[in-house]
Amino acid sequence: MADAHAGRRLGRATVYDVARRAGVSQTTVTHVLTGKRPVSEATRERVYTAISELDFRPNEMARALRRQRSHSVALVIPNIAHAIAPMFARHAGVRLRGSGYQLTIHETDGRGDVTREVVESLASWSVDGAIFSGFTLDADMVDLLRRRGMPFVNAGIDDDLPHDWHTVRLDQAAGIRAAVELVAGRSEDPIAYAGGPLGSASAELRRSAFSLSMADIGRHHDDELMTSGDYTWADGRDAGSALLASGRPFGAVVCANDLIALGVISTLTQAGLRIPDDVLITGFDNIEADGMVHPSLTSVETFPDRLAELSVDVLLTAITDRATQARAVVVERELVRRESA
Amino acid sequence: MADAHAGRRLGRATVYDVARRAGVSQTTVTHVLTGKRPVSEATRERVYTAISELDFRPNEMARALRRQRSHSVALVIPNIAHAIAPMFARHAGVRLRGSGYQLTIHETDGRGDVTREVVESLASWSVDGAIFSGFTLDADMVDLLRRRGMPFVNAGIDDDLPHDWHTVRLDQAAGIRAAVELVAGRSEDPIAYAGGPLGSASAELRRSAFSLSMADIGRHHDDELMTSGDYTWADGRDAGSALLASGRPFGAVVCANDLIALGVISTLTQAGLRIPDDVLITGFDNIEADGMVHPSLTSVETFPDRLAELSVDVLLTAITDRATQARAVVVERELVRRESA
DNA sequence: CTGTTAGCGCGTTCAC
DNA sequence: GTGAACGCGCTAACAG
Numbered sequence A, B: 001m002a003d004a005h006a007g008r009r010l011g012r013a014t015v016y017d018v019a020r021r022a023g024v025s026q027t028t029v030t031h032v033l034t035g036k037r038p039v040s041e042a043t044r045e046r047v048y049t050a051i052s053e054l055d056f057r058p059n060e061m062a063r064a065l066r067r068q069r070s071h072s073v074a075l076v077i078p079n080i081a082h083a084i085a086p087m088f089a090r091h092a093g094v095r096l097r098g099s100g101y102q103l104t105i106h107e108t109d110g111r112g113d114v115t116r117e118v119v120e121s122l123a124s125w126s127v128d129g130a131i132f133s134g135f136t137l138d139a140d141m142v143d144l145l146r147r148r149g150m151p152f153v154n155a156g157i158d159d160d161l162p163h164d165w166h167t168v169r170l171d172q173a174a175g176i177r178a179a180v181e182l183v184a185g186r187s188e189d190p191i192a193y194a195g196g197p198l199g200s201a202s203a204e205l206r207r208s209a210f211s212l213s214m215a216d217i218g219r220h221h222d223d224e225l226m227t228s229g230d231y232t233w234a235d236g237r238d239a240g241s242a243l244l245a246s247g248r249p250f251g252a253v254v255c256a257n258d259l260i261a262l263g264v265i266s267t268l269t270q271a272g273l274r275i276p277d278d279v280l281i282t283g284f285d286n287i288e289a290d291g292m293v294h295p296s297l298t299s300v301e302t303f304p305d306r307l308a309e310l311s312v313d314v315l316l317t318a319i320t321d322r323a324t325q326a327r328a329v330v331v332e333r334e335l336v337r338r339e340s341a
Numbered sequence C: 001c002t003g004t005t006a007g008c009g010c011g012t013t014c015a016c
Numbered sequence D: 001g002t003g004a005a006c007g008c009g010c011t012a013a014c015a016g
Helices: A015-022 A026-034 A041-054 A060-067 A085-098 A112-124 A139-147 A172-186 A201-216 A233-245 A258-270 A288-292 A304-320 B015-022 B026-034 B041-054 B060-067 B085-098 B112-124 B139-147 B172-186 B201-216 B233-245 B258-270 B288-292 B304-320
Strands: A072-077 A102-107 A129-133 A152-157 A167-170 A191-194 A252-255 A280-282 A299-301 A328-331 A334-336 B072-077 B102-107 B129-133 B152-157 B167-170 B191-194 B252-255 B280-282 B299-301 B328-331 B334-336
Touching: A015 A026, A015 A041, A026 A041, A060 B060, A060 B112, A072 A085, A072 A112, A072 A304, A085 A102, A085 A129, A085 A304, A085 B085, A085 B102, A102 A112, A102 B085, A102 B102, A112 A139, A112 B060, A129 A304, A152 A304, A167 A304, A172 A191, A172 A201, A172 A252, A172 A280, A172 A299, A172 A334, A191 A201, A191 A233, A191 A258, A233 A252, A233 A258, A252 A258, A258 A280, A258 A288, A258 B288, A288 B258, A288 B288, A304 A328, B015 B026, B015 B041, B026 B041, B072 B085, B072 B112, B072 B304, B085 B102, B085 B129, B085 B304, B102 B112, B112 B139, B129 B304, B152 B304, B167 B304, B172 B191, B172 B201, B172 B252, B172 B280, B172 B299, B172 B334, B191 B201, B191 B233, B191 B258, B233 B252, B233 B258, B252 B258, B258 B280, B258 B288, B304 B328
Parallel strands: A072 A102, A072 A129, A129 A152, A152 A167, A167 A328, A191 A252, A252 A280, B072 B102, B072 B129, B129 B152, B152 B167, B167 B328, B191 B252, B252 B280
Antiparallel strands: A299 A334, B299 B334
């Protein structure tokens, strides 16, 4: 009988080649590979030998086409080089590989149109699910994802709205509260707040967490001692100047992130104030630089590893069991004490 | 006549659906999509209408299977969260998307066995080519890549050996030389060197670049004023202590990287020395923290964007024209002057 | 426990 | 300028 497959073999061995060499059918080879049905010990043995002799590897594209899923998960983020994104990506990747999945990374630059385009493309790549991290999905996008039947989780979001999709939140408020309690316990003087940009959900949340925490511990906050600006070192310097210019005395500055804190320290130090003797400073994010500056910066740690692992776990559950109700997980934050407070 | 394809449509529209709706054949739809053969204006119009009406998107897995290439390239790195890796990944991704490619990232933790496994898997994903960054490929791996017919480029390597494959090197020596010349022009006192780990190719290269540069400008280097240690802040602190303990006077410390430099500054400052008045300090890598410390750190910049773009360009050329001779590109480095020197 | 057969959705001959 | 038909390599009914 003519061999329909003979004479191919330009590149790598196929299941068919393995089957022929092992003297079995393609089906059997597949089932040795996937373990989806029992194969006799002897046959399996022969198949494995053939596989290693031919240096066979299943073609993942063919698999994905056939199965309609690629055993890969997408991470969709604004910027892979930003803040905790690299750590998040790293830990998510490790966790996923542990479960037999591959991670692909897609940047959006924070643009909605790009995000939409990415989502559309994910479906055509047979991606099994997606993790959206570092921003909150809008209703349109959620709708699109659902229409495409793509399981997803929205991770690292820092608003405090209720959402009816899987979320893994960062507990902003708890971090700020810990910082407030720390400095309040160490200084009777007024406590200042160097905040993030007005209008940013995350910044507003941190700001109100500050006010609430102050009220909770019976301390009055002074609006003159609250600044706002971008999450940058330069704006942190400005914040420091503004606080000094206010003429109000203050014994501590709780900052909305580390870059701002470092800027504040820079200004105050230049003005002759000593940290932490004259003013206590706390940051937020616990970036690498915190331990390398003088004074080293007390900061609120986000756990990118926990965040990533929880996100992956939630997603994998959603992939396996598409009917699960929307889960909302919260990742705690923790104060890392250093010299500045 | 029975329609063999009728009744499917569980998920997304296929070329066949588009063809039927536009009243043409699959073939024509494909050719409208790929532009690989002329299609009359009228037909094309009808096809496009059908495409948008059905919200059609080609299934990338089917394409990849058919074409034996996925229009994607792999970035293989030890650790996505390390040093310039995030920036590299970002710029490589942007550049690739600009050319219609998708980037996938694969971490190896610096382990040879993982690297090998990754390479094997790349072939089965029909990846078009690979960028290996942050380490030098060994002969075995190169051999494997060639057997698999996978175009690749080895980027961000910092040894100075000749290689017969596509490379994009970092010019270590030029950066060190610039630092030496800068501090030599500003201080007549002996120049110290705080180096990286003994035995690391990169560290050895930087160290010898230091010695050579010193010789070139007619300055004698003192072995007592040369330290070694890991590329960490802690080891930088030790380096600073060692230099002080040597009892030799020195007017500058050229450091093998920024973390070491920040550690050195930390120690020297604590010992009462003023930077840059008493001692000039230079770093290497130009990390984000450099601009946020006091004094801010003069450092040697690596251009991750240039490195990434050149790597992509070399790779794409190799993919297009597999016969090109091994290319060796060098990315310059540049001194960024700040307060410390 | 094993084999036969029919596609997954597309690109690409070969024919007209 | 357009179609019919085949197969990329694999998995999954269906059969025995």
